[in-house]
Amino acid sequence: MNDHRGFESVIGLEVHAQLLTRSKIFCGCPTAFGATPNSHVCPVCLGHPGALPVLNRAAVEHAVRFGLAIGCRINQRSVFARKNYFYPDLPKGYQISQFDRPLCEHGQLVVDVDGQPRPIGIIRVHLEEDAGKNLHQGSDPSRSYVDYNRAGVPLAEIVSAPDLRSPAEAVAYLRELRAILIYLESCDGNMQEGSFRCDANVSVRPVGQSALGTRTELKNINSFKFVAQALEHEIERQIDVLADGGQVEQETRLWDEEAHRTRPMRGKEESHDYRYFPDPDLLPLVVDDGWLERLRRERPLLPADRRARLQGELGLPAPDVAMLVEDKALGDYFEAALSRCPGNPRAVANWVVNDVQALVKNAVGGAAACPVAPDALGALIGLVDAGVVASAGARQVFFELAAGRASDPAVAARALGVELVDDSAALAAAVDQVIASSGAEVDKYRAGKKQVIGYLVGQVLRRLGGKVDPKQVNELLRRRLDA
Amino acid sequence: MAIGSEQVLHIAALARLELGAAEIAEMQRDLGAILDYVEQLRGLDVADVEPMTHAATLATPLRDDAVVTPPGAAALANAPARAGDLVAVPRFLE
Structure with missing residues (x-):
């Protein structure tokens, strides 16, 4: 133009x-x-x-x-x-x-x-x-x-x-x-x-x-x-x-x-x-x-301040920054959730601009009226980071909180049965079974089509009812297949 | 300072005033005299004088942001025409 x-x-x-x-x-x-x-x-x-x-x-x-x-x-x-x-x-x-x-x-x-x-x-x-x-x-x-x-x-x-x-x-x-x-x-x-x-x-x-x-x-x-x-x-x-x-x-x-x-x-x-x-x-x-002078002193937080913090200090991706800056309530929510989970601003931003945003899009009051408290979201992301729940399970917990059926993410995870099991024997057995029964995919993988790993991970998760960390499954599969 | 009849008519139209020929002439005289006076003032050196917008030299008083219950329907009692809660006016287009 x-x-x-x-x-x-x-x-x-x-x-x-x-x-x-x-x-x-x-x-x-x-x-x-x-x-x-x-x-x-x-x-x-x-x-x-x-x-x-x-x-x-x-x-x-x-x-x-x-x-x-x-x-x-x-x-x-x-x-x-x-x-x-x-x-x-x-x-x-x-x-x-x-x-x-x-x-x-x-x-x-x-x-x-x-x-x-x-x-x-x-x-x-x-x-x-x-x-x-x-x-x-x-x-x-x-x-x-x-x-x-x-x-x-x-x-x-x-x-x-x-x-x-x-x-x-x-x-x-x-x-x-x-x-x-x-x-x-x-x-x-x-x-x-x-x-x-x-x-x-x-x-x-x-x-x-x-x-x-x-x-x-x-x-x-x-x-x-x-x-x-x-x-x-x-x-x-x-x-x-x-x-x-x-x-x-x-x-x-x-x-x-x-x-x-x-x-x-x-x-x-x-x-x-x-x-x-x-x-x-x-x-x-x-x-x-x-x-x-009083009005000068009382200067509150401005969009440019938040932009500088999210972009410069936290290094968030530009689209996330734009959304968290323009929607003040959403940005406030982000900061509140982050204070509970300070180690992982990217994950918190990702949850807030996607899941929280989708939840409050048409709600009066926006993110300030979100049924999932920012503190609870922070705690939930903490559970993912600690390997207690996988991201798929965390999403289930989030909807449980959003529906008002629970307020504590750890309790909700347990009640939903999405806590990851720390059972290496069961995991090893499932990996072996999947490798044994997926000859065609294993051949493709070994021939260089590395992306079939996704299918194999899915098979293992299915056998274990989703209660293991996909990252862990991926690592174990690669170790076996690449050996 | 002379002021033309077209100028008087323009100002009258802006003020929604209808003037007859005699009134126009009168307005030309009166407004002309006011402009003559302003012209005299123009001759003064006011370089060091703060422009004045009000005869009182005070600052405007301020009120706190508090709601006062409005008087209700009585405030509209003199509206020329009403339709329910609304004031009715001849139709105009935007």
């Missing part, structure tokens, strides 16, 4: 992240999702005359923590402004936002696509209030409907520089941004419910040209998959237009999931003339030195 029919794409992203506060940004109404429509509203968030906004300290802290995490300069004095426009979901006729003096500026985030890390500039992070939710399906086709529960929920708007050069980079940027917000416990990152939303500005230009092409803005993209698809389609569309000698029109387009293409927003677009001015209802926001 970086060089596409002689064109390169230039992408900038605007992310709106709902901040995890209990109450709204300027009033005490609850922020919980899924309540009865219009039950979380009051004179302030409905913009009744005379009602005054009072800023929520927690919203400021979330935004500052995030700004610090991406290396922003924190403007210790920032200003709230009114962004004026009329829309049914905006009760006051203006949105309280920040304009020329945002809370955070000049950050940076490194994205890594195919092992090529690139810094992506973040122009600004500012605080604003969310709008209500419009519904267009109702009993009366001449009406639309509005639920204002979301109006006034705190948002951080995060604006990237036009530094992204491909849909893959855009998705990598969004994943990292989302992971940071989740690590900070500042946003739940739920794209379906709209708590992490993305608009994209995209243009194309001939490779080698430094001036930017005319951009379009893409809205309505609510999953990573759709971000990639919408950008790919829009880039192709723009290149088609230019290749045909046409001009790209500056407009807002929507991603149409069903038609699988972007289309212009219907109707005349609102004029982007918002007549911002400082909100006279709010004094400047001052983050004093002490407050800022």
Whole structure:
């Protein structure tokens, strides 16, 4: 995509992240999702005359923590402004936002696509209030409907520089941004419910040209998959237009999931003339030195820290690292299991990204709600490493724990009868029997087809009811056959 | 500083105001006078003055993140039209 029919794409992203506060940004109404429509509203968030906004300290802290995490300069004095426009979901006729003096500026985030890390500039992070939710399906086709529960929920708007050069980079940027917000416990990152939303500005230009092409803005993209698809389609569309000698029109387009293409927003677009001015209802926001210093000191673990540990310190394979970093709950689970079984990080990672991940894939709460406690998994892997159970038996124990029929892996192994027997006489006898009765395979092995050993190991295990360590069987077989 | 009638109409449209010919002329005069005043201010040397966004010099007060039980249906009593829990508006397209 970086060089596409002689064109390169230039992408900038605007992310709106709902901040995890209990109450709204300027009033005490609850922020919980899924309540009865219009039950979380009051004179302030409905913009009744005379009602005054009072800023929520927690919203400021979330935004500052995030700004610090991406290396922003924190403007210790920032200003709230009114962004004026009329829309049914905006009760006051203006949105309280920040304009020329945002809370955070000049950050940076490194994205890594195919092992090529690139810094992506973040122009600004500012605080604003969310709008209500419009519904267009109702009993009366001449009406639309509005639920204002979301109006006034705190948002951080995060604006990237036009530094992204491909849909893959855009998705990598969004994943990292989302992971940071989740690590900070500042946003739940739920794209379906709209708590992490993305608009994209995209243009194309001939490779080698430094001036930017005319951009379009893409809205309505609510999953990573759709971000990639919408950008790919829009880039192709723009290149088609230019290749045909046409001009790209500056407009807002929507991603149409069903038609699988972007289309212009219907109707005349609102004029982007918002007549911002400082909100006279709010004094400047001052983050004093002490407050800022405390937030700096309280810096929690970030995705980059975990990545460095898993990759650098523990040497885990890249796909495992990616999964354990992006899914914070899964990464936390890994660390907890590893603390019980510190000698074998690779085995623990393998269990967690495969078995635990499969078990909790669709569960609310993810790995944090896994029915197998991380401590129990650590203990189980310890049993495998000590040669007490084979990996096939360990898997049976895992499912026993997952089903809630046992909590102690050692007890479960005994109850299931999958503990390995340490009976070398029985093993030797079984190996001899298998060699005697598998003449054809033994000949193949001796003729150089070493892979038939797998079949022979299987035969021995079958005779012993799986209660021996396959590694041990393999060794003994080779010794006999190679003699 | 002169301000054209098209500019007045543009601003009026953004504010959803309908102005008659006499009102447009009046607005041109009033807005022009305000801009003249701003033009005077422009002549001042403010290089060493911190930009002011509010007449009060204090910092905005902050509240703790605590939920206050919302007033419920009373808050919506003045909505022009409702359908169940929802506020009904003339249909618009996105």
